[in-house]
Amino acid sequence: MKLPKIPKNENDRLEDLKSYSILDTLSEKDYDDLTAIASEICNTSISLVSLIDDKRQWFKSHHGLSAEETPKAYAFCAHAINNPNEILIVPDSRKDERFHDNPLVTGDPRVIFYAGVPLISKNGYPLGTLCVIDDKPKVLTKNQLKSLTALANQVMRLMELRKQTKLLDDALSRLKEKNEDLEKFAFIASHDLNEPLRTVDSFVEIIKEEYHNPKDTNLNTYFSFIHNALTRMRTMIDSLLDYSRLGKSKTYALINIQKLITDIKIDLTECITVSSAVIQQTELPNIICHPSEIRQVFHNLIINGMKFQKPNAIPEISISYENTPTHWQFCIADNGIGISPNKQKEIFEMFTRLHPTSKYDGLGIGLAFCKKIIEIHNGNIWVESLPDKKGSKFYFTISKHLTI
Amino acid sequence: MTQRLNGILLIDDSEADIFLMSRIIKKAAITEHLITTYEAQEALDYLSNLKNYETSTVDLIFLDINMPSMTGWEFLEDYNRLPEAVKSKMVLCMITTSTAIEDKEKAAKYELIKQFINKPLTPKKLTAIIEEHFPKIHLQPSPKTGKN
Numbered sequence: 001m002k003l004p005k006i007p008k009n010e011n012d013r014l015e016d017l018k019s020y021s022i023l024d025t026l027s028e029k030d031y032d033d034l035t036a037i038a039s040e041i042c043n044t045s046i047s048l049v050s051l052i053d054d055k056r057q058w059f060k061s062h063h064g065l066s067a068e069e070t071p072k073a074y075a076f077c078a079h080a081i082n083n084p085n086e087i088l089i090v091p092d093s094r095k096d097e098r099f100h101d102n103p104l105v106t107g108d109p110r111v112i113f114y115a116g117v118p119l120i121s122k123n124g125y126p127l128g129t130l131c132v133i134d135d136k137p138k139v140l141t142k143n144q145l146k147s148l149t150a151l152a153n154q155v156m157r158l159m160e161l162r163k164q165t166k167l168l169d170d171a172l173s174r175l176k177e178k179n180e181d182l183e184k185f186a187f188i189a190s191h192d193l194n195e196p197l198r199t200v201d202s203f204v205e206i207i208k209e210e211y212h213n214p215k216d217t218n219l220n221t222y223f224s225f226i227h228n229a230l231t232r233m234r235t236m237i238d239s240l241l242d243y244s245r246l247g248k249s250k251t252y253a254l255i256n257i258q259k260l261i262t263d264i265k266i267d268l269t270e271c272i273t274v275s276s277a278v279i280q281q282t283e284l285p286n287i288i289c290h291p292s293e294i295r296q297v298f299h300n301l302i303i304n305g306m307k308f309q310k311p312n313a314i315p316e317i318s319i320s321y322e323n324t325p326t327h328w329q330f331c332i333a334d335n336g337i338g339i340s341p342n343k344q345k346e347i348f349e350m351f352t353r354l355h356p357t358s359k360y361d362g363l364g365i366g367l368a369f370c371k372k373i374i375e376i377h378n379g380n381i382w383v384e385s386l387p388d389k390k391g392s393k394f395y396f397t398i399s400k401h402l403t404i
Numbered sequence: 405m406t407q408r409l410n411g412i413l414l415i416d417d418s419e420a421d422i423f424l425m426s427r428i429i430k431k432a433a434i435t436e437h438l439i440t441t442y443e444a445q446e447a448l449d450y451l452s453n454l455k456n457y458e459t460s461t462v463d464l465i466f467l468d469i470n471m472p473s474m475t476g477w478e479f480l481e482d483y484n485r486l487p488e489a490v491k492s493k494m495v496l497c498m499i500t501t502s503t504a505i506e507d508k509e510k511a512a513k514y515e516l517i518k519q520f521i522n523k524p525l526t527p528k529k530l531t532a533i534i535e536e537h538f539p540k541i542h543l544q545p546s547p548k549t550g551k552n
Binding site: 191194195199201202203 | 424
């Protein structure tokens with residue numbers, strides 16, 4: 001008997017094998033189906049998916065054989081992987097100097113006939129074989145060998161898929177963790193920033209109280225700058241805090257959007273009257289959503305439609321929807337100043353503003369809130385806009401698969 | 405002569421907050437003693453060592469929530485073990501920057517917490533606490549220049 005040679009770059013090969021996280025896993029029907037077919041096509045009693053580990057060969061699938069692994073020294077497959085581009089065929093092992101006194105030949109399961117197609121990984125390493133075994137001498141036809149090779153390719157596909165799925169799962173759970181960290185960070189940061197801010201505020205008040213001089217116009221100007229900056233900062237911190245809390249309590253309900261818009265219009269009565277805005281809507285559906293948060297989305301988008309207008313223009317806003325197989329898709333169109341194409345992603349980020357406060361007031365938080373809320377509803381939000389022409393169209397979708 | 409509280413105890417790790425609260429309490433002139441500590445443990449030690457509960461020097465406690473080493477909540481666990489005679493004499497007021505609803509809900513579950521207010525302490529908030537829990541204390545009208 002000849003021992004199998006250690007393959008070239010054995011450490012790298014073993015490392016590659018490990019990356020599939022397949023050794024010592026439970027049997028799977030997908031692999032068992034392939035070995036059953038291999039046995040059937042080649043008319044043999046045994047077929048194996050054998051992976052060559054450091055000291056053993058381990059079977060991911062073992063059709064017609066009860067053993068789950070055997071020592072590497074006796075493994076035919078360990079020989080097969082040393083010529084990764086060839087099928088190892090042993091028509092009669094009793095006449096082969098490499099195997100004639102191998103315990104697997106002289107005793108059970110009596111490996112007299114063997115044919116093994118190496119399984120080559122994406123990185124080019126032979127990890128093992130798909131093999132067929134019988135206890136009588138045998139010759140396979142060209143077509144049988146072709147089929148066996150095709151099945152070996154399928155085994156390798158299954159293994160690659162397994163690896164990709166695992167990589168994806170790992171990446172997803174890392175992403176989830178990072179997201180949770182980020183949310184915690186936003187909460188803690190905004191919460192803790194409040195404290196020094198309040199201290200500054202309090203001492204400014206004390207200075208005002210103890211040293212205030214109505215005649216000192218410079219001092220009063222400075223105070224008003226400090227006051228404005230503090231107010232602004234407090235609003236920003238509070239918004240960050242609110243933002244980090246969005247979606248914390250997931251209480252969904254069936255909401256009549258038609259009525260929701262009517263309610264929002266009542267809230268905005270003053271703004272609508274002052275600007276003579278015209279708000280039109282098609283008939284809108286009842287949907288399952290987070291009521292207060294979706295209200296916030298419509299509210300923000302309608303407000304924006306009225307706000308971002310040329311001076312003295314009369315805002316026209318129309319609200320419509322489409323029923324797609326998976327989502328409700330809403331559209332809020334306005335006749336405002338529009339958004340240039342290179343800014344259409346940016347506007348959904350926190351504290352992004354495209355105009356000076358002197359022209360259009362605001363902190364740049366409304367659309368960031370909308371985006372987060374829509375993401376909680378497994379939807380998307382985007383804008384289509386042609387500057388100075390026909391205003392903007394904000395679209396957002398809400399999954400139909402949310403449950404109360 | 406105006407009747408005053410025996411003492412007010414402030415527990416807060418922030419020097420600025422202690423300063424601000426002290427300033428308001430002193431201006432209101434409602435207490436004989438003002439005791440301040442930056443650590444909850446120090447306050448506990450002080451309270452546990454009070455010899456004569458009948459003439460206890462503390463009537464009102466302002467307790468911060470977020471403090472290092474021992475938080476306001478941890479302080480409460482130990483405070484609860486003080487003799488009833490001590491606790492019954494003192495009004496415990498939780499004072500915090502926390503806008504978190506969870507903290508307010510948690511505080512509502514403690515019978516020990518007689519009051520829960522958000523920082524900053526203002527003369528108006530102080531007046532409200534005194535009026536509610538110490539009706540016998542005569543309050544001086546707050547100065548017109550103060551911020552309420």
